[in-house]
Each structure stands twice: as structure tokens, then as C-alpha cells.
Amino acid sequence: MAFDKRAWLDRLKKMFVGFDRPLALTVFLLLCVGIVTLYSASIDVPGRVEDQLRNILLTFVLMWVLATIPPQTLMRFAVPLYTFGIAMLVAVALFGVTKKGAKRWINVGVVVQPSEILKIATPLMLAWYYQRRESSMRWYDFIVGFVILLVPVGMIAKQPDLGTAVLVFAAGLFVIYFAGLSFKLIVPVLIAAVIGIGLVATFQEKICQPQVQWPLMHDYQKHRICTLLDPTSDPLGKGFHTIQAVIAIGSGGPLGKGWLKGTQAHLDFIPEKHTDFIFAVFSEEFGLAGELVLLTLYTALIARGLYIAANGSTLFGRLLAGSLTMAFFTYAFVNVGMVSGILPVVGVPLPFMSYGGTALTTLGIAVGLIMSVGRQKRLMKS
Structure with a gap:
């Protein structure tokens, strides 16, 4: 039997009809940037990049599956x-x-x-x-x-x-x-x-004293906030993370030191450099120019998600896509603010950049749900 190329291509297109191409492309580019940065941050830990690549494969499978499920079923x-x-x-x-x-x-x-x-x-x-x-x-x-x-x-x-x-x-x-x-x-x-x-x-000098108890907060949470206000108060403890990350970001300059040439990362001054503080590694090696590219990709991700949300065919779809898209903004804002020393260190990963299967899987599920909302709208128009 002759191979029908057109029929095969039609079946392939139907398999990926749920994929929103601009959104998928943006996520793919962020993952590429993440792998490049993770390789540098984990060059002394064999197998970590391979593990992340497997996580990425699983993430795209989940995105594909969820993108094909109608929002009515998701409800x-x-x-x-x-x-x-x-x-x-x-x-x-x-x-x-x-x-x-x-x-x-x-x-x-x-x-x-x-x-x-x-x-x-x-x-x-x-x-x-x-x-x-x-x-x-x-x-x-x-x-x-x-x-x-x-x-x-x-x-x-x-x-x-x-x-x-x-x-x-x-x-x-x-x-x-x-x-x-x-x-x-x-x-x-x-x-x-x-x-x-x-x-x-x-009043940080008075309320940050060890004997002062903050209501509704654990001591370590109080210490994080006080250290944020003055990292030099604990330079070898809680303040170490913030001080070293800020040094790495500042030393990157306009164009960065170059890939694999970051001294703060490769001399192990940056803690958790493959997860929560991967932005510091990226900034040191690619500088302000790289940061602008990265922030542009996040802006494109959020803009596309909000576009899909605004055009959702049901209130459920609009609310779900809108909230998940703004959750990406929260992830990025909190992580970059944390690494830059303007927010407390709270352990929030950088979306599609930080190493970790659980966080990446959750983000992939969120993107798949947003794509599901967009797919429903396209099917109604066709």
C-alpha cells in the first residue's frame, strides 16, 4: 500500500490541534534557556541535565494530554x-x-x-x-x-x-x-x-531583636524578613544567600561574563544555584542583555495566556486561564525579587528554568489547562 503523505500529515496535525503554537513556542524557548543555564550551574553534578530533559519530556506529554481535554470535562x-x-x-x-x-x-x-x-x-x-x-x-x-x-x-x-x-x-x-x-x-x-x-x-532595629516575637510567624520567617532588610546582620547565615546572589547579578554587567564563566556560580558562592537561585547564575553569565531577553519571554508567555483567557468561551475557562497565567507572573516576580534582594527568600522556583520535576510538572499542567481553554474557542469558530 502506497504511503499517503497528506493523510499522515493530517493525522499528525489533529494530534496537536490542542497546542497553542505561540504559547508552546514561548515555553519551549524558556526551557531551552533553562537547560543552557542549568548545564552551567550543574557542570559539577553529572546527570542533572539528563534528569531535567526527562522532566521536560514528561511536561510536554502532560501539556499535550490536557490541551486535548475540553474544559467541560475539566470541570x-x-x-x-x-x-x-x-x-x-x-x-x-x-x-x-x-x-x-x-x-x-x-x-x-x-x-x-x-x-x-x-x-x-x-x-x-x-x-x-x-x-x-x-x-x-x-x-x-x-x-x-x-x-x-x-x-x-x-x-x-x-x-x-x-x-x-x-x-x-x-x-x-x-x-x-x-x-x-x-x-x-x-x-x-x-x-x-x-x-x-x-x-x-x-523600626527594624527594635523589632528584629531575638527576644521580640512576631505574631502569626515562626522565628525563621521573622529572621528572613529581618535579614532581607539588612543582609549584613547575618552575612554567613540567612543573609549569605541574598548577598552572594546580588553580587552575582551585579557582576554580570551589561553583557555578562559569558557562558560557563560565572565565578560566583562555579566557585560555589551561590546557594541552590540550580533551583531557586538559578536567575543569579543566568544574570552573571548573560548580564543585563540576557535578563531583558528572559523577561521578554515571560512577558510574551503572560500576554499570550491573558489573550487566551480574555477570549475564553465560558466563565470557567476565562477564570481558570486568567488565574493560571497570572500565577506564572507571581512565580517569576517572587523569584526574581527574592534573588535580587527585594523580597524575602521563600523558596519559589523560576518558571521553566529551575531544576525539579514536581514544579516543572505543575507548570506544564497549568499550560495544558490554558491551551485547553484556547482550543475550545478555536473549535467553536471552525
Whole structure:
């Protein structure tokens, strides 16, 4: 039987009909930049790049699978996935594995971190809820939304895992805001936050004393904030991360020192250089020019995601795609701010750059869900 090239190409196109090409291309370019940087950051650790390449392959498979699932089908998983995630957090609190003073993991044959599930399950659940309430939205629906959001955020923060709690809170808050929460209600909170930050900065010498206890915060969290305000107060401890990262970023200059030529990274001054602080490695080797290229790619990623969200055919799709897209912004903003010394060190990876299978898988799932929303719109037009 003769080989029908046109029929084969048509079948191949149908397989990838869910892929949004601009979004997929942007993610691919970010992953390429990430692999190049990871190679330099992990040159003394054989196998790490190969592991990340396997993670990337799995990520694209998940993106492809989820991009082909209609949003109406995704809605059916909202309540079960959210309930399962909360149940797993309860199991962590009761039977969790403790590492370095934090109880974030549970052993189910393999050690897993259930809080990662809530990065997807929480905005999915909130988008489902507001889709159900679309025709009869009332003021109390936003209170219900905050309850749905604060349950997992509070449980994750108690582990303690402030970085993940911030990411889950941000993703859920964007759903509530896009659902119609008035910006006038957010402004007072922002003003209070600015005043609080100003007071902490003004009275840091008094309130950062060891004997002073901060309400609702662990000592290590207080120490992180105080060290952020003055890294030199603990230059060989908590301040070491920030000081060395800022040195690496500044020493990169306009064009950087060149690939594989970063001294801060290769002399092991930068801690966690393959994960949370990979931006410092990239900045030292590629300089301001590289940073601008990287930020342009993140801007393109966010812009494309918001475009897909704005054109979603249902409220569920618009809320889900919009919140997940803004979650990428939160990831990038918090990580770059943390490494640059303007935000506390909270353990947030740089999207598609940092090494790690769990975080990369979560990001790939988010991109697949956004593509699913875009695919539904294209199918309705065709």
C-alpha cells in the first residue's frame, strides 16, 4: 500500500490541534534557556541535565494530554481534586514526613508533597464555583470563595511552607478578582501592606531583636524578613544567600561574563544555584542583555495566556486561564525579587528554568489547562 503523505500529515496535525503554537513556542524557548543555564550551574553534578530533559519530556506529554481535554470535562475534576488535595494536607498534618523542621511530605510508597496539587486544584475549584454561580452572583459568593481559598492556604502555611502558600493564595485570589471582586476592596489591603512594610523598615532595629516575637510567624520567617532588610546582620547565615546572589547579578554587567564563566556560580558562592537561585547564575553569565531577553519571554508567555483567557468561551475557562497565567507572573516576580534582594527568600522556583520535576510538572499542567481553554474557542469558530 502506497504511503499517503497528506493523510499522515493530517493525522499528525489533529494530534496537536490542542497546542497553542505561540504559547508552546514561548515555553519551549524558556526551557531551552533553562537547560543552557542549568548545564552551567550543574557542570559539577553529572546527570542533572539528563534528569531535567526527562522532566521536560514528561511536561510536554502532560501539556499535550490536557490541551486535548475540553474544559467541560475539566470541570468535573474540580471538586474531587480539591477534596483529595485537602484530604492529603490533613494526612500530612497527621502522618507527614518532617525534613529540616517542616512537615510537608507524606510517604505513600514514594515521598510526595501534596501542597503541589493545590496549586492547580484551588483555582480549578474556584473557577468551577463561580461558573455555577454565574447567573446569580451575590456578595456572599466572594466570602465563600475566600473560605475555599484560605482553607488550603492556612494548612500549607502551617506546615510551614510560605512559598507554596503564597503561590496558592495568589492563584486563587486572581480567580476571585476576575470573577468580579471590586478593586476598591483590594486597595485598603494594599495600603495596609505598604504601611506595615514601612513600619517594619523604620523600626527594624527594635523589632528584629531575638527576644521580640512576631505574631502569626515562626522565628525563621521573622529572621528572613529581618535579614532581607539588612543582609549584613547575618552575612554567613540567612543573609549569605541574598548577598552572594546580588553580587552575582551585579557582576554580570551589561553583557555578562559569558557562558560557563560565572565565578560566583562555579566557585560555589551561590546557594541552590540550580533551583531557586538559578536567575543569579543566568544574570552573571548573560548580564543585563540576557535578563531583558528572559523577561521578554515571560512577558510574551503572560500576554499570550491573558489573550487566551480574555477570549475564553465560558466563565470557567476565562477564570481558570486568567488565574493560571497570572500565577506564572507571581512565580517569576517572587523569584526574581527574592534573588535580587527585594523580597524575602521563600523558596519559589523560576518558571521553566529551575531544576525539579514536581514544579516543572505543575507548570506544564497549568499550560495544558490554558491551551485547553484556547482550543475550545478555536473549535467553536471552525
